[in-house]
Amino acid sequence: MPSLVSLPKNPLIGTVKVPGDKSVSHRSLMLSALAVGESRITGLLEGEDVLATAHAMRAMGATLNRVDDGEWVVNGVGVGGLMSPDDIIDMGNSGTSTRLLMGLIASHAITVTMTGDASLRSRPMGRVIDPLSEVGAVFKARDDKFLPLTVTGTDMPVPLDYTTPMASAQVKSAVLLAGLNTPGITTVREKVATRDHTERMLKSMGADITVQDEDGIRVIRLVGQPELCPVNLEVPGDISSAAFLLVAASIIPGSDVTLENVGLNPLRTGIIEALKAMGASISIHNERELGGEPVADVQVIAAPLKGVVNLEVDPSTMIDEFPVLFCAAAVASGVSRFTGLEELRVKESDRLAVMAAGLRANGIKVTELDDGIDIEGCGGFIPGGGTVQTHLDHRIAMSFAILGQMANKAVMVDDASPIQTSFPAFVRLMTGLGAGLDVLE
Numbered sequence: 516m517p518s519l520v521s522l523p524k525n526p527l528i529g530t531v532k533v534p535g536d537k538s539v540s541h542r543s544l545m546l547s548a549l550a551v552g553e554s555r556i557t558g559l560l561e562g563e564d565v566l567a568t569a570h571a572m573r574a575m576g577a578t579l580n581r582v583d584d585g586e587w588v589v590n591g592v593g594v595g596g597l598m599s600p601d602d603i604i605d606m607g608n609s610g611t612s613t614r615l616l617m618g619l620i621a622s623h624a625i626t627v628t629m630t631g632d633a634s635l636r637s638r639p640m641g642r643v644i645d646p647l648s649e650v651g652a653v654f655k656a657r658d659d660k661f662l663p664l665t666v667t668g669t670d671m672p673v674p675l676d677y678t679t680p681m682a683s684a685q686v687k688s689a690v691l692l693a694g695l696n697t698p699g700i701t702t703v704r705e706k707v708a709t710r711d712h713t714e715r716m717l718k719s720m721g722a723d724i725t726v727q728d729e730d731g732i733r734v735i736r737l738v739g740q741p742e743l744c745p746v747n748l749e750v751p752g753d754i755s756s757a758a759f760l761l762v763a764a765s766i767i768p769g770s771d772v773t774l775e776n777v778g779l780n781p782l783r784t785g786i787i788e789a790l791k792a793m794g795a796s797i798s799i800h801n802e803r804e805l806g807g808e809p810v811a812d813v814q815v816i817a818a819p820l821k822g823v824v825n826l827e828v829d830p831s832t833m834i835d836e837f838p839v840l841f842c843a844a845a846v847a848s849g850v851s852r853f854t855g856l857e858e859l860r861v862k863e864s865d866r867l868a869v870m871a872a873g874l875r876a877n878g879i880k881v882t883e884l885d886d887g888i889d890i891e892g893c894g895g896f897i898p899g900g901g902t903v904q905t906h907l908d909h910r911i912a913m914s915f916a917i918l919g920q921m922a923n924k925a926v927m928v929d930d931a932s933p934i935q936t937s938f939p940a941f942v943r944l945m946t947g948l949g950a951g952l953d954v955l956e
């Protein structure tokens with residue numbers, strides 16, 4: 516497996532585009548595959564996770580054709596038109612693909628067997644098996660909660676009124692997608708708002724979906740069995756990928772980077788608020804809307820960061836950005852404390868334990884908490900010299916690639932291959948800006 520070596524080189528200078536948003540890309544393929552007619556998607560993220568979604572939708576009968584870089588044409592089968600695939604579907608490393616697809620399948624009378632890589636096979640699926648079983652789907656899962664699993668959807672789906680037990684857009688979306696081919700109104704209630712790409716895209720495709728605040732609970736109601744209209748959709752840049760550059764350009768002295776066309780969905784922008792709270796110099800330009808999502812150009816100029824202990828940002832608005840934020844905290848001056856992050860333990864890896872181990876291996880003093888982490892910042896360059904175990908987690912790999920740019924000794928990432936799941940151009944783009952990254956095959 517290819518390892519990655521990161522050592523300081525130059526300030527990051529330039530203007531770049533980050534790849535398409537992974538969450539929006541998944542949904543654009545899934546929903547256009549259920550539309551009646553031809554959809555055209557541009558700016559699609561062509562990372563392994565999204566390609567797994569494309570493979571799954573083809574296997575269930577939709578026609579998806581790649582016509583150019585990031586440009587795909589999808590001919591959908593209509594809501595209710597999915598068919599049983601003739602083989603097991605390998606979902607690779609992608610939790611979003613797996614859980615949202617389970618929702619789609621739950622209200623189609625088809626049978627699908629899914630598996631994934633070692634990381635995905637270790638992640639809990641009970642959080643979607645439980646509500647989808649109430650819809651009427653039948654699951655046969657390893658230990659009742661892990662992949663490989665077989666799901667048999669029902670031809671008599673029940674519309675749920677479901678309150679999500681944790682802040683999860685994947686769980687919310689799985690229940691909503693099950694509601695697509697279910698008569699009646701499917702209701703999902705969220706105590707904590709999570710990314711609303713599903714809601715926005717369904718509305719833009721003609722579904723009758725409403726979102727209300729009822730006594731502090733976000734209530735989403737979807738009328739089942741719509742005819743979804745095909746779309747011409749441009750996918751905005753992924754702020755979760757942009758986050759690596761926001762942190763890198765903040766911590767590497769002399770950097771000045773502009774990121775074009777970044778999706779700034781209000782339920783995804785916590786990383787910008789968090790970095791600003793630490794002293795980052797980030798400005799937003801050219802705000803506009805793209806495919807129903809707010810986007811803008813984001814400029815970041817290097818600035819000294821200070822630790823933060825009472826971050827007043829909702830974790831669900833930056834849940835995937837905590838690994839790289841921890842690296843920013845390692846370079847900042849002073850102590851940082853992050854809590855309320857138990858969900859990080861069930862991502863591609865246990866991101867609290869793996870980040871703590873990687874930071875310690877590179878000379879950073881950390882204390883791992885049940886639901887968070889304390890980090891003693893170095894106020895500049897960190898010792899470095901450690902090898903980080905990524906555990907098949909792309910965000911661990913990229914976070915330590917960034918940290919190595921502020922290390923006295925090289926930071927080694929044991930496996931760079933997971934980066935292909937969400938940001939295939941990461942090394943090329945970072946080195947083009949001035950970073951010192953080398954991939955060793």
Ligand SMILES: O=C(O)C1=C[C@@H](OP(=O)(O)O)[C@@H](O)[C@H](O)C1
Binds near residue numbers: 858
């Ligand atoms: O709905 C989505 O596209 C996602 C939701 C989040 O997961 P949870 O909903 O489980 O928090 C996030 O971690 C993931 O990268 C993408």
Ligand SMILES: C=C(OP(=O)(O)O)C(=O)O
Binds near residue numbers: 609611862937
């Ligand atoms: C958790 C992530 O994705 P998924 O759940 O789709 O694997 C991520 O991209 O950080």
